[in-house]
Amino acid sequence: MQLIKNLSFNEERDLFKKSNLIIENCIFYNGESPLKESSNIKIHECVFSWKYPIWYSNNISVENTVFHESARSGIWYTNNISIKNSVISAPKTFRRSSTILLSNVQMFNAYESIWNSKHIKIENSQIKGDYFCMNSNEIDIMDTSLSGNYAFDGAKNINIKNCKIESKDAFWNCENVHAENCIITGEYIGWNSKNVTFKNCIIESEQGFCYMEDLFLIDCKIIKTDLAFEYSRVKGNILTDVESIKNPYLANLSINGKTNLILNDNQIEKENVNITYLNGEKNV
Template sequence: LHVTARGDYFGMNSENIRVDDLTLTGNYVFDGAKNIEIRNSRLVSKDAFWNCENVTVYDSLITGEYLGWNSKNITFINCTIESNQGMCYMENVVIEDGSIINTDLAFEYSTINVTTTTMIDSVKNPISGIIKANGIGEIILDDEGIAASNIIYELNDQMK
């Protein structure tokens, strides 16, 4: 069953939700949600998945500014992600076999495990983890409190 929804704050503070084949347009979707599973969906939303915990998204498109801030245990598997300043201030962000397009200033103050088939426009001040990508346009490390050695970059099969 395909569902199309429009509206801001869709799924706010919801828990234990499973979604398949959803097209959603609206800002601040799933803000404060917990234990969410989304499959085969398309989400166009500013500030999606803020303040969330235990979210897994499969085979979906997520586009919008500031994706996932202040969340923990967020996993994207085989997803296409487009986000200005996305996935910042997060704990345990996992991206498996994803496409990260038109995304800049990503992963600021986040712990990450990212595998993408694309180039990332820019990454800023990630706390720790690994990024495997076709390349990164710019790596910004302007916080002296963050050790650059806590991030491993694997770009085009070469360690950086």
């Protein structure tokens, strides 16, 4: 592989359609699309400062690199890319890309990032930005913190473990979600989603879990959550009080506490709402 080291780039498409390169300690200044249509590129200790740095590319490895805020819309239509020990300060990173690995990455401005992409793995990272992972598929996230509203809207096949998520309207319109050992806070979590499992999670959600199909709660703590499960089908066990539960279509729940059960819709069949109070408490 050809080594490119200690250089500065300023022109549009400086390394257009290049392949089999090792790029070390380089700065990409003002030129757009410096690595467009590239392949088999290893990038180490570089800085990207302008728009569209990696588009229509394949087999890209990035380490110890910084993407400044001005490197917006940085990685689109790209397949098989790994980014490790790096900082991405640009919004709208990753669109219609696949086989993405982020390891020990800080995304300070992840607004509208990882859209319409698939085969995504994220580990040991910190992410902040709204609309993260919208309409994406096959997502695995571990040991990561995410702060930003509307996360995972329309996403499918999501596995999340040991994460902290602060997000209003997270997991809307999703299919096949499994979250384990997570702390999840935000309003209106999970609406219109199907086949969702939360295991050993702590969840806070105003009016959460509504209009859901096949929601499973396993050993979860549901705190500061009211008007939960409206028009949903839910099964499982809850280790805490639930402030209130309202008009679920189906509920088979055990609660280690108490709740205010509201059944005021004539279309709700009360025989489908079965709640067991493990400590003997009745509805309040």
